[in-house]
Amino acid sequence: MAYGAIISLGAQPPAAVTSSSTKFLRSHVATPSPTFRKHILISTPREFRRPSATVFSDAVVQDAGATALVVSGAYALVSIFDNLTRRSIIEQNLSRKLVHILSGLLFLASWPIFSTSTGARYFASLVPSINCLRLVIHGLSLASDEGLVKSVTREGKPEELLKGPLYYVLVLIFCAIVFWRESPVGMISLAMMCGGDGIADIMGRRFGSLKIPYNQQKSLAGSLSMFLFGFLVSVGMLYYYTVLGFIQLDWMWTIERVAFVSFVATFVESLPTTGSVDDNISVPLASMLTAILVFGY
Ligand SMILES: C/C(=C\COP(=O)(O)O)CCC[C@H](C)CCC[C@H](C)CCCC(C)C
Numbered sequence: 001m002a003y004g005a006i007i008s009l010g011a012q013p014p015a016a017v018t019s020s021s022t023k024f025l026r027s028h029v030a031t032p033s034p035t036f037r038k039h040i041l042i043s044t045p046r047e048f049r050r051p052s053a054t055v056f057s058d059a060v061v062q063d064a065g066a067t068a069l070v071v072s073g074a075y076a077l078v079s080i081f082d083n084l085t086r087r088s089i090i091e092q093n094l095s096r097k098l099v100h101i102l103s104g105l106l107f108l109a110s111w112p113i114f115s116t117s118t119g120a121r122y123f124a125s126l127v128p129s130i131n132c133l134r135l136v137i138h139g140l141s142l143a144s145d146e147g148l149v150k151s152v153t154r155e156g157k158p159e160e161l162l163k164g165p166l167y168y169v170l171v172l173i174f175c176a177i178v179f180w181r182e183s184p185v186g187m188i189s190l191a192m193m194c195g196g197d198g199i200a201d202i203m204g205r206r207f208g209s210l211k212i213p214y215n216q217q218k219s220l221a222g223s224l225s226m227f228l229f230g231f232l233v234s235v236g237m238l239y240y241y242t243v244l245g246f247i248q249l250d251w252m253w254t255i256e257r258v259a260f261v262s263f264v265a266t267f268v269e270s271l272p273t274t275g276s277v278d279d280n281i282s283v284p285l286a287s288m289l290t291a292i293l294v295f296g297y
């Protein structure tokens, strides 16, 4: 069967798709348009068909535990890079970019530890939501957290938290709730925002002597790094979800489309729009729209 992806809602191998489970899913998750249905087939694990009190309570316990674990991981990540910066082991800009790359990708990689219930995505979105609140509180200087400010801002000003970092966590919330594990769109969009855009800065600052003709602030080295690393991280994340049994892919069909999404996102990031639109908005937005176009939703 020529299909692009079979997307299962659980870590188990896809259960047989039945008309009742398909009807259930249509009422709960977006399904691909008919054009793409031969490439993307959604299935559902058994517990969805007759959710019981036991299944529900087990899922809530699992999701609450997963949320606590990932929130702790977020605090630990920022603290580790704050410590490395304070001890001058790495410079602040590199620290910020490594936090930029690792935060979102580790968050994306944590989604499989949440349950297969329909509420799991909302539990997962609590992690960036809590960090969103943290950024707003410290960005408005209602409280002080020097470690946070030093780890995720360019110039160490608290108000910077209300720009790039805030847009970043809002995108994480959006992708977790809207796309979750059902769609490659969220996975690819986060791979491009976190991996691609993050590496562009690191490589561009170091090897970016050859500038882009239409944007002297950005370099071919940065953009090429973004395209390649964003593409590889996207494919890697899709493979990760394949190995865990969430999706099955026709790899040639998929890789062509991932490469196209990566190209479009890289081109958008290279445009001289830094002053008007933050990359943490333009890159994921371009990735989502392109991925929806080529993957169907
Ligand atoms: C540095 C960040 C954004 C700035 O982007 P840019 O201005 O350089 O373009 C990232 C901010 C990260 C945020 C403070 C913490 C987010 C944590 C995440 C939701 C969960 C991570 C969990 C994982 C297990 C570490």
Ligand SMILES: Nc1ccn([C@@H]2O[C@H](COP(=O)(O)OP(=O)(O)O)[C@@H](O)[C@H]2O)c(=O)n1
Pocket: 164, 197, 200, 201, 202, 203, 204, 205, 208, 217, 218, 219, 220, 221, 222, 223, 226, 269, 270, 274, 279
């Ligand atoms: N495509 C790119 C992106 C960034 N860069 C380098 O990285 C620096 C920061 O890029 P940026 O303004 O996009 O940074 P963020 O908005 O991603 O934090 C730029 O001033 C360039 O030196 C590059 O050379 N080529």
